[in-house]
Amino acid sequence: MNTLYEVRKLSSKNIVSPKGFAAAGMHCGIKHKKKDLALLVSEVPASVAGVFTTNAIQAAPLKVTKEVVYRTGKMQALIVNSGNANACTGKQGIADAYEMQSLAALKLGIDPSLIGVASTGVIGEMMKMEPIRAGVGKLELGKTLEHGIDFAQAILTTDTVMKNTTYSTLIDGKEVVISGSAKGSGMIEPNMATMLGFITTDANIESEVLQAALSEITDLTFNAITVDGDTSTNDTVIVMANGLAENETLTPEHPDWHNFYSTLQVVAEDLAKAIARDGEGATKLIEVEVVGAFSDEEGRKIAKTVVGSPLVKTAVFGNDANWGRIIAAVGYSGASVDPEKITIKIGNALMVENGEPVPFSEEELIKILKANEVKISVSLGLGEGQGLAWGCDLTYDYVQINASYRS
Structure with a gap:
């Protein structure tokens, strides 16, 4: 090679x-x-x-x-x-x-x-x-x-x-x-x-x-x-x-x-x-990285669930560091999780560590969420599995585009 x-x-x-x-x-x-x-x-x-x-x-x-x-x-x-x-x-x-x-x-x-x-x-x-x-x-x-x-x-x-x-x-x-x-x-x-x-x-x-x-x-x-x-x-x-x-x-x-x-x-x-x-009406690319899952398949499942959550997508659009929506999506993904081992970051900002909330700066998070690309990191602490998924924010323009698609 x-x-x-x-x-x-x-x-x-x-x-x-x-x-x-x-x-x-x-x-x-x-x-x-x-x-x-x-x-x-x-x-x-x-x-x-x-x-x-x-x-x-x-x-x-x-x-x-x-x-x-x-x-x-x-x-x-x-x-x-x-x-x-x-x-x-x-x-x-x-x-x-x-x-x-x-x-x-x-x-x-x-x-x-x-x-x-x-x-x-x-x-x-x-x-x-x-x-x-x-x-x-x-x-x-x-x-x-x-x-x-x-x-x-x-x-x-x-x-x-x-x-x-x-x-x-x-x-x-x-x-x-x-x-x-x-x-x-x-x-x-x-x-x-x-x-x-x-x-x-x-x-x-x-x-x-x-x-x-x-x-x-x-x-x-x-x-x-x-x-x-x-x-x-x-x-x-x-x-x-x-x-x-x-x-x-x-x-x-x-x-x-x-x-x-x-x-x-x-x-x-x-x-x-x-x-x-380039999602319809999108203003930001969202990347979700999952590590520590039981398997790569479960890692990908969680990443896809988080990036596909309408509530996560709208929070990113509104520059709202609402990590509760992220952890909720992790929970309903259908993959194996231990709530006491979950760690979440938005950009470089630590939001949750081993299931416990971490104090954070709203001003710092607003700056992170206003970027053209927003990365969400989830660590599960269960195994070697990992996954990546990409999506976009959900905006007012998405509704407008699709309300008049045939015209």
């Missing part, structure tokens, strides 16, 4: 930065003005892995994309629209998703079985296919920074910012690049939710190995965020690995496996935190 160059962040890079990828994004007419149609393409069929919503109600595009991921194990392109989720749209919705796949296949001259489909937006409205039919032909693929930005903009809904990140690492002495682009702002719970995440890499890795890595990493990243407790119908995270870096095939036994795995994890974590930070 190369210890001097394990993971390096690359600025001004995006989804097309790995070798052999091109992208496009445009406004076709699904939405009023903003970009709403995107295409991502690899020069060659890529190994693919995917994770999807846990909601029993799943949008039509997921059926199409799951077939590509699970039946063929190869993907060469993704067509994505925003403004309409194509969810709860019956047989016509399925037909429309397959038509989107076919339109992209015709444009690119490749087999439809190599093309995934993703949609995000309003649930329960039939897809406007005429704008998509006209738009696919007008998409102009390219490998520049601008093409990657067009793609990132076209997948957004209520997001206020694009979510892009890129890192590189060395494998067999060759530079391998991993890039990600995501959207997500509301309905983020409990396992992904209304979020789309697309990750590209030029690493050489088989689909089964990539799938195992993505599934593990998702539990530590995308599944560790929450905004509002709602789960949507369209969650999708896709990783495409086209092998053009020409490294030896990656497996957990490869001497540089840690480099690849760590880089993929930090890309996923960047995207997950960006989604939590």
Whole structure:
């Protein structure tokens, strides 16, 4: 393993930065003005892995994309629209998703079985296919920074910012690049939710190995965020690995496996935190760290419960150091706790030690809570388990945004 160059962040890079990828994004007419149609393409069929919503109600595009991921194990392109989720749209919705796949296949001259489909937006409205039919032909693929930005903009809904990140690492002495682009702002719970995440890499890795890595990493990243407790119908995270870096095939036994795995994890974590930070109406990112749990699973459960508590979220929004809401969330998380061993910090300020309240400065806590990022630390004193979760505060603007979402 190369210890001097394990993971390096690359600025001004995006989804097309790995070798052999091109992208496009445009406004076709699904939405009023903003970009709403995107295409991502690899020069060659890529190994693919995917994770999807846990909601029993799943949008039509997921059926199409799951077939590509699970039946063929190869993907060469993704067509994505925003403004309409194509969810709860019956047989016509399925037909429309397959038509989107076919339109992209015709444009690119490749087999439809190599093309995934993703949609995000309003649930329960039939897809406007005429704008998509006209738009696919007008998409102009390219490998520049601008093409990657067009793609990132076209997948957004209520997001206020694009979510892009890129890192590189060395494998067999060759530079391998991993890039990600995501959207997500509301309905983020409990396992992904209304979020789309697309990750590209030029690493050489088989689909089964990539799938195992993505599934593990998702539990530590995308599944560790929450905004509002709602789960949507369209969650999708896709990783495409086209092998053009020409490294030896990656497996957990490869001497540089840690480099690849760590880089993929930090890309996923960047995207997950960006989604939590951009929660609808949010003003702050909240990070909850739990240590001393019986197991990592219980540590993650507690962290997710605390960061997802509406009362904790509103307290952070109001700069209120109400640690009682934090310890209450720890208690109802369903994980094992001993009230006499719980220690809680907000930032660096100790609030509770071994179950006993500790005097604190309101002025100091207000300063801590006014920051753009607020960290809550919980120590349970029971074992070696730990967990991390990210979320955001709950604001007046969240209500306003979602009260008028369809308009």
